[in-house]
Amino acid sequence: MSRYTVSPSAIRDLDEIWLYIARKASVEAAERVVDSITGAFVLLAAHPGAGRHRPNLGEGIRSFPVNNYRVYYRQDKRGRVRILYVRHTARDEEKLSE
16 A cells, blocks of 8 residues: 555646646656656655644645755655655745645
8 A cells, every 4th residue: 555645736847847848848757757757756655754843834744855946845644655746846835835
């Protein structure tokens, strides 16, 4: 059983990241970036405290940097990690919404 789930918002974010990079650079580059981001999901599931606590964004939300992106997530009461969003570091994180 997976120790993490990915929200529909995070899936949309990953799709947008992939499309942007594939158009600007290449499909291979897009695959590498998305693979590095999703690889962090496993790390966060194993070590949910690894990210920075972000109380300004909501109760229990943390963020974890991966290259030029941040993975926003929360741990539920059963200990599973829910990946909420994946955003470029240049984006305004105060406008996060699921």
